[in-house]
Amino acid sequence: MAINEILNLILRILTVAIAVSAPYLFAAIGEMFSQKSGVLNLGVEGIMMLGAFVAFYFAWAYESILLGIILAVFVGALMGLLMSFVSVTLKAKQGISGIGLYMFGWGVAGTLFRLFIGGVEDIAGLPNLHLGFLSELPILGKLLFSHNILVYLAFLLVPISWYVLYKTSWGLKVRAVGSTPRAADTMGTNVNKIRYQCVILGSMLAALGGAYLSVAQANMFANDLVAGRGFIAVALVYFGRWKPFGILKGAMLFSIANGFQRWYQISGSTFPYEVTVIFPYLLIIIVLALSHEKFAEPTALTVPYDREFKG
Amino acid sequence: MDKIKSLEMVNITKKFPGVIANKDVHLKVESGEVLALLGENGAGKTTLMNILYGLYHPNSGRILINDQEVKIDSPKKALDLGIGMVHQHFMLVPSLTVTENVALGIKFKSKFSMDLDNVAQKIKLLSKKHDLNIDSSLLISDLSVGERQKVEIIKALYFNANILVLDEPTAALTPQETDDLIKWLRSVIKEGMGVIFISHKLNEVMNVSDRVEVLRNGKNVFSTPISKTNINQLARKMAGHDVELPTVERKNKFGNTIIELENVWAKNERGLDALRGVNLTIRKGEILGIAGVSGNGQKELAESITGLQKIYKGDIRFKGESIANKSVQSIIDKGMGYIPEDRLHMGTIPGFKVKENLILKDYLRSPFSKIFLLDRTYIKDYCKSTVDEYDVRCPNINTPTHALSGGNIQKLILSRELKREPDALVASYPIRGVDIAAVQYIHEKLLEARDNDMGILLITEELDELINLSDRIAVIYEDQILDVIDTAEADKSKLGLLMAGIKEGSR
Numbered sequence: 001m002a003i004n005e006i007l008n009l010i011l012r013i014l015t016v017a018i019a020v021s022a023p024y025l026f027a028a029i030g031e032m033f034s035q036k037s038g039v040l041n042l043g044v045e046g047i048m049m050l051g052a053f054v055a056f057y058f059a060w061a062y063e064s065i066l067l068g069i070i071l072a073v074f075v076g077a078l079m080g081l082l083m084s085f086v087s088v089t090l091k092a093k094q095g096i097s098g099i100g101l102y103m104f105g106w107g108v109a110g111t112l113f114r115l116f117i118g119g120v121e122d123i124a125g126l127p128n129l130h131l132g133f134l135s136e137l138p139i140l141g142k143l144l145f146s147h148n149i150l151v152y153l154a155f156l157l158v159p160i161s162w163y164v165l166y167k168t169s170w171g172l173k174v175r176a177v178g179s180t181p182r183a184a185d186t187m188g189t190n191v192n193k194i195r196y197q198c199v200i201l202g203s204m205l206a207a208l209g210g211a212y213l214s215v216a217q218a219n220m221f222a223n224d225l226v227a228g229r230g231f232i233a234v235a236l237v238y239f240g241r242w243k244p245f246g247i248l249k250g251a252m253l254f255s256i257a258n259g260f261q262r263w264y265q266i267s268g269s270t271f272p273y274e275v276t277v278i279f280p281y282l283l284i285i286i287v288l289a290l291s292h293e294k295f296a297e298p299t300a301l302t303v304p305y306d307r308e309f310k311g
Numbered sequence: 312m313d314k315i316k317s318l319e320m321v322n323i324t325k326k327f328p329g330v331i332a333n334k335d336v337h338l339k340v341e342s343g344e345v346l347a348l349l350g351e352n353g354a355g356k357t358t359l360m361n362i363l364y365g366l367y368h369p370n371s372g373r374i375l376i377n378d379q380e381v382k383i384d385s386p387k388k389a390l391d392l393g394i395g396m397v398h399q400h401f402m403l404v405p406s407l408t409v410t411e412n413v414a415l416g417i418k419f420k421s422k423f424s425m426d427l428d429n430v431a432q433k434i435k436l437l438s439k440k441h442d443l444n445i446d447s448s449l450l451i452s453d454l455s456v457g458e459r460q461k462v463e464i465i466k467a468l469y470f471n472a473n474i475l476v477l478d479e480p481t482a483a484l485t486p487q488e489t490d491d492l493i494k495w496l497r498s499v500i501k502e503g504m505g506v507i508f509i510s511h512k513l514n515e516v517m518n519v520s521d522r523v524e525v526l527r528n529g530k531n532v533f534s535t536p537i538s539k540t541n542i543n544q545l546a547r548k549m550a551g552h553d554v555e556l557p558t559v560e561r562k563n564k565f566g567n568t569i570i571e572l573e574n575v576w577a578k579n580e581r582g583l584d585a586l587r588g589v590n591l592t593i594r595k596g597e598i599l600g601i602a603g604v605s606g607n608g609q610k611e612l613a614e615s616i617t618g619l620q621k622i623y624k625g626d627i628r629f630k631g632e633s634i635a636n637k638s639v640q641s642i643i644d645k646g647m648g649y650i651p652e653d654r655l656h657m658g659t660i661p662g663f664k665v666k667e668n669l670i671l672k673d674y675l676r677s678p679f680s681k682i683f684l685l686d687r688t689y690i691k692d693y694c695k696s697t698v699d700e701y702d703v704r705c706p707n708i709n710t711p712t713h714a715l716s717g718g719n720i721q722k723l724i725l726s727r728e729l730k731r732e733p734d735a736l737v738a739s740y741p742i743r744g745v746d747i748a749a750v751q752y753i754h755e756k757l758l759e760a761r762d763n764d765m766g767i768l769l770i771t772e773e774l775d776e777l778i779n780l781s782d783r784i785a786v787i788y789e790d791q792i793l794d795v796i797d798t799a800e801a802d803k804s805k806l807g808l809l810m811a812g813i814k815e816g817s818r
Contacts, residue, residue, distance in 0.1 A: 169419045176404045176415050183402040186364070187416035187466075188387030299406075308327075308367055 013263060015143050017255035020217065022154035023048070023209035024251040027233035028240070029161050030205025032247060035237055036165065037198035038178040038300040039087055042098025044206045045230025046105025047079045051207030053109040056214035056221040057116060060123050069211050076207020079105060080200035088195045091304035102230070110223050117221065125219035126150060148216050150208075155248075157205075162244040174198055178298035181305040191305045206230065235284055241296040250284075257283050315393050315473050315505065316377050317341045318363075323372030325358055332358040333369070334529045342473060342505040345496065347516040347537070349509075350526035351549050351746030353716040356509050357399065359526070360476050364396045365389045390416060395467025399478040399509075399744075401459050405452040409445060409462050410434060413469050437468050441495060455606065456483040460492075475499075476507045481515060482744065483772060485604050486807035493519055511747065513542045527551055550748045559758060559779055561799065566595025569630060569735050569766035570616060576624035577611050585611040586622070587790045593735065593766040598757065600781030600798070601770040602806050605740075608790040609770045610652060613739045616768065617649045618642040630734060643672060648733035650724055652740050652770075654717070658724040661713035665705050666694040668712050669727050701726035702752060718749030725756055735766040742776060754780060774803050788812045 027044050034041045051072040059068035079101060086097045126148040129135075134145040165171040173194050176184035181191045213229070214221045232254065240246030257280035265273040318340050325333040333355045340346040350356050361367040363374065365383040373380050376392060383389050389396070396402075403412050410431045419425050434447040443461045451459060460480060467475055477496075481489045496506060496519060510516055516523065516537075523540060525533035525548045533548040546554045570593040579585035585608050593599045603609060614620035616627060618639040627635045634642050643649075651657035659668045670690055673679050678689050694708045703722045705715050712720060721741065728736060738757065742750045757780060761767055771777055777784055778801055785795040786809040793809055808814075 167425065168423055169414065169417070169425050170422070172407070172411055172414060172425065176407060179406050180402075180404040183404050183412075184415060186366070186386040186396070186398070186402040187412075188385070188390055189415060 009263065011139060011143060013256060013259035016262075017252060017259045018143070018155075019147055019151055020258065021251040021255035022151045023212045023217070023229060024233055024236060024254065025154040025157060025248065026209030026212065027206045027230060028236040028247045028251060029157055029244060030202035030209070031233055031237045032202075032240070032242055032244065033161070033165075033174065033198040033205075034202035035301055036178045036242055036298055037174050037195045038181065038298055038303065038305070039084070039195055039199050040094045040098060040302045041080075041083055041087075041101070041199055041202055041206075042095060042234060043079065043083055043101025043105065043203075043230075044233050045226055045228065046102035046109075047076055047203050047206040048105075048210030048213070048226045048230045049109040050079065050105040051076050051210030052214040052225050053113055053210075053221055054207075055211030056123070057112070059215045060117070060121055065123075065126055065215050068215055069208065072207045072211040073204045076204040076210075077200050079207070080203025081196075083203060084196040084199040088192050088199070088304065091306070094302045094304075113221060113223065120220065120222075122220040123215065126216035150212050150216050154212075158244045158248045165244070170194075175298075177305075178300055181300050181303075182307075185305070185307060195305075206233070209233070232281075232284070235288065238297075239284060239288055239291070241291075242298065243296075250287075253287075254280050254284060313377060314503070315342060317375075318394075318474050318505065319375040319378075320359070320363060321373045321375065323359060323362060323369050323374075325355075325362060325367060325369045332529050333362070333372075336372075336526065336529065336531055338507075338524055338531075340474065340505045340507055342503045343500055344521040345500060345506040345508050345519050347508045347510065347520035347523045348526070349513075349516065349523060349545060349549055351748065352718050352744065353528075354526040354549070354746075355529040356526055357478060358529075360396065360478060360507070360509070363389065363476065364394060390470050390472075393471060393473045394476070395470065395472025395474070396476040397460060397463040397467065397478065397480055399482070401463055403451045403459055403462060406450065408450055409447040409454075409465075412451060412462065413447075413466055416466070416470060433469065434465055437465055441465075441468065441499075442491075443495075455604070457485065457488040457604075460484070464495075473503065474505045474507070476509075478509045479511065479744070480508070481510060481512060483605060485810050486774060486803055487811055489515070511744075513545050513747075516545070517542060525549055546747050549746070552748075554747055554751055562596065562761075562782060565597045565782070566764055566766075568592045569595050570768070571628040572616070572625070573628070574625035575615060575622050575627060575635075577615050577620055577622045579611055585790055586615065588625070589790075589792055591785060591792060591795075593768055595734075595766050596761055596764045597782045598761050598767045598769050598780050600777040600784040601768065601787055602774065602777050602784050603772075603787035603810055605772055607787050609739065609787060611790075612787065613649070613652070613737050613768070613770055616642075616737050617647060646734035648728035648731060648736040650721075650728055650736070650738040650741050652743075654720050654724055655713065659712045659720060661711070663712055664709045665698065665703070665712055665715070665723060666690060666708040668723060669694045669697055669708075672727065672731060697726050697730060698723075701729075701756075718745035721745055721749065721753065725753060729756060729760055733765065735768070736760065737768045737770075739770045740772065741769070742771070742773065750776075774806055777801075777806070778803070786810060 027048060031041060031044055054075045055068035055072035058071050059065045083097065083101050086092045087094045128146050128148050131145045135141045165174065173184060173189045177189060177191050177194045185191050210226060213225055218225060236247050236250040239250035261276050261279045264276050320338045323333050323336045336359055348356050358367060362369050365385045365388050374383055381392060410427050413434060414425055414427060414430050417430065431447045438445045443465060445458060445461050445465060480492060484492065500506060508520055520537050522536050523545065524531065527549065572589050572591040575586050575589040577586040589612065601609060611620050615622050618637055621636055626633055629645055629647065655661050670679050674685060678686060680686060698705065698708055701722050703726060704719050741753050757767060769781060778798060781798050783795055783797055784801050786793045786806065788810065789812065793814055
């Protein structure tokens with residue numbers, strides 16, 4: 001391959017990686033808030049499914065992508081409310097309630113899809129922005145300045161969530177509640193309220209990530225659209241050590257590996273593509289296994305808070 | 312809210328499933344005085360204080376401030392009223408800085424930013440005024456126990472507390488830190504602070520308090536000005552019967568060396584050195600006490616000997632054979648007993664029944680099991696007699712262990728270890744947080760074991776206990792043994808200095 005071709009390839013992989021990392025960022029940063037407050041929400045995948053369906057349905061039936069996204073986020077909030085009621089108020093085991101939420105979202109989205117749409121339909125999808133001369137720049141124009149608006153929102157979310165978590169009193173409370181809820185309580189923080197807020201916020205972001213897939217990436221809906229991205233998002237939270245910029249790193253790494261893998265599939269190599277598909281997932285597992293920093297995890301993760309618990 | 316001149320709890324009753332923790336309890340404290348609140352474990356002191364702080368809701372009863380009834384339904388309310396509390400287990404978030412821990416309780420003007428510099432400034436002023444000396448930019452996890460307590464005090468002062476509850480404040484402090492705390496207490500009382508002081512250490516209580524309120528089984532049993540009582544009377548009122556700590560006959564003949572540590576080096580879980588070249592010998596029939604502020608390597612020392620901690624240099628010999636880095640099972644089989652520091656989670660399996668915890672080290676052996684089946688009848692008889700013999704108070708041997716009080720869990724562990732008649736025993740903080748009657752019992756048993764030729768390593772932060780029980784005392788400081796002295800030559804001030812790392816010139 002000539003130098004030119006290689007540069008072109010790298011540019012293409014990076015451009016795609018930036019676009020496909022957006023749903024991971026939404027879902028993983030949402031999950032980060034949830035986990036920072038002490039709630040492990042394993043239902044992300046199901047919330048993304050339902051978010052993807054709701055956004056697509058309204059974008060398709062009413063021809064308004066904006067309406068679709070807003071309603072998807074609203075449905076995400078309802079799913080978050082359900083999750084927090086079950087795991088914060090009723091103190092259910094979070095691993096199980098999350099799996100329940102996943103299956104609920106998956107089942108409902110699939111059923112509604114069969115009822116209301118039923119076949120392969122597609123929409124125009126969210127347009128890429130044209131940012132004037134910025135988009136005309138050589139290399140950078142394509143790489144950075146020709147994405148749809150949700151991509152910019154996803155990347156903006158990283159510094160914003162960092163600021164919220166580390167520079168506002170709400171963020172301080174979130175960090176305290178997920179690590180030492182009793183101490184937070186004795187200082188006047190309403191532990192369960194903060195957890196409700198975080199789980200609902202996290203679910204809204206997960207639904208937005210799902211919506212991205214159907215109205216900005218695939219421009220269609222199918223039962224296997226989300227394809228495990230919700231679970232990858234949960235893994236990215238661990239990968240990123242519960243820090244927004246860590247999650248950004250993980251999402252980019254995973255997306256680039258994925259882009260590379262896809263190029264490899266179509267590059268005409270005789271190496272069996274089934275094996276290359278594993279590559280990004282394998283990478284995540286290896287990095288997770290090698291990077292167990294002991295004191296990063298919120299210490300009260302998965303532990304419901306009970307003020308009058310004697311022990 | 313006005314400053315609190317008097318605070319009164321009237322007819323407080325609090326029930327937990329199956330237990331009445333407080334029954335018609337009353338208590339009154341006024342500004343400028345120290346009220347000592349005494350009682351054995353499970354007497355209801357902490358429950359009562361948690362009610363005062365809004366953590367628990369009482370089933371009935373009233374709280375009056377300056378003769379006005381108030382409802383304290385959350386800690387926030389207690390803070391706002393001017394009640395500060397230093398909990399026995401500190402209420403601090405280890406992953407946050409001192410400033411952030413204080414900021415948790417502040418309502419900032421803006422939702423979008425926090426003026427932490429201002430908070431840090433105020434903390435600096437407070438710590439200067441009260442001689443507390445805390446760097447507010449440090450993470451709580453990097454602070455010692457004594458420093459964390461100072462942070463708790465700063466928190467209370469920051470929110471203008473004028474009633475301060477101190478729940479066993481001296482339990483984990485060095486003698487010097489305790490003296491500083493008491494000095495500080497005297498100064499704030501002069502300024503009008505009212506203090507509720509909970510402690511098991513009766514000499515401290517006699518030293519600082521103006522009045523005493525004794526609880527037993529959740530009820531008031533005794534109330535008096537301090538000038539009209541004495542330590543023996545208080546101990547009797549708490550226990551409900553006479554209590555006398557065993558007096559120890561000094562021994563001067565010991566057996567051969569049973570445990571020997573030679574230049575032992577070990578790393579803690581963070582990968583930092585936690586033992587640096589430790590040399591120690593323990594002889595048969597001897598109690599070797601380890602003095603030191605907790606966190607100076609005691610845990611790693613105990614765990615190296617019992618096989619839970621790997622050592623990377625040096626050797627540990629038990630009965631003449633090396634046991635360094637051997638499996639825990641093989642060390643137990645060789646005759647080592649262990650009373651671990653965390654009695655609930657390391658000493659027992661909390662969800663297991665009393666009888667299951669009693670046979671935890673023996674269930675595989677005959678006569679506890681035959682071939683591969685447990686011998687239920689034998690186990691039942693064995694456990695019943697053990698529980699009776701060691702006075703482990705539990706409804707029955709099928710009760711889950713976590714339902715027992717701390718003192719009784721400790722007696723359970725003690726009985727399991729001693730009944731196996733080990734040649735040596737490592738006892739970490741055997742009386743931490745247990746009441747005086749249980750202390751008496753545990754001490755008697757340890758001395759009895761010593762007289763039966765067991766070699767005992769006793770790790771504790773209680774100097775009285777060390778001086779009473781040990782034949783020799785080794786002082787551990789920053790992962791090293793600073794000195795080993797005969798108990799006959801030890802006194803509290805000398806030990807206190809050594810524990811702070813100050814070694815006097817040669818005699």
